[in-house]
Amino acid sequence: MPSGSCFCGAIKLSFTGDPIACGLCHCHDCRKLTSSAFSVSYIVPLANLTLTGATPKEIHKSSDSGNKVTNYFCGECGSPLYGKGAFGENVVVRAGCLDGDELEKAAPQLELYSERRVPWLGTCEGAKSVKGMWKPGQEGEGKEVEEKGK
Ligand SMILES: [Zn+2]
Ligand SMILES: [Zn+2]
Numbered sequence: 001m002p003s004g005s006c007f008c009g010a011i012k013l014s015f016t017g018d019p020i021a022c023g024l025c026h027c028h029d030c031r032k033l034t035s036s037a038f039s040v041s042y043i044v045p046l047a048n049l050t051l052t053g054a055t056p057k058e059i060h061k062s063s064d065s066g067n068k069v070t071n072y073f074c075g076e077c078g079s080p081l082y083g084k085g086a087f088g089e090n091v092v093v094r095a096g097c098l099d100g101d102e103l104e105k106a107a108p109q110l111e112l113y114s115e116r117r118v119p120w121l122g123t124c125e126g127a128k129s130v131k132g133m134w135k136p137g138q139e140g141e142g143k144e145v146e147e148k149g150k
Contacts, residue, residue, distance in 0.1 A: 013093070
């Protein structure tokens with residue numbers, strides 16, 4: 001069972017079952033959220049997620065894709081933990097907080113907002129580049145969705 005914690009360890013999280021997908025996201029929100037060039041996340045049913053320890057802080061925002069999203073992070077150390085709102089009843093678990101070899105084992109299937117990938121970064125092998133946002137159900141279809149807005 002994948003499990004991890006924030007940087008300071010005040011919050012631990014884990015999830016059961018297989019993730020719906022693992023994806024990278026190159027959107028500008030994810031840059032801000034992770035303070036990095038892209039995010040790596042697992043899309044997981046909310047019911048499969050377990051949190052222990054301190055209560056995460058939440059921040060609400062309209063995302064790049066127009067969804068109303070809530071992001072949960074440690075109020076002590078600021079580590080992003082997961083987000084809600086982009087994929088219905090599923091949450092987006094930030095994979096970098098997972099311990100062990102979860103990231104090494106990850107085989108991302110999707111690169112969202114691939115048109116915003118920084119020019120010095122290659123494509124992720126085995127992952128489908130999707131323009132803009134992606135919705136569960138499109139997996140394996142190879143469909144590209146039109147970028148909304150910008
Ligand atoms: Zn923390
Ligand atoms: Zn994103």
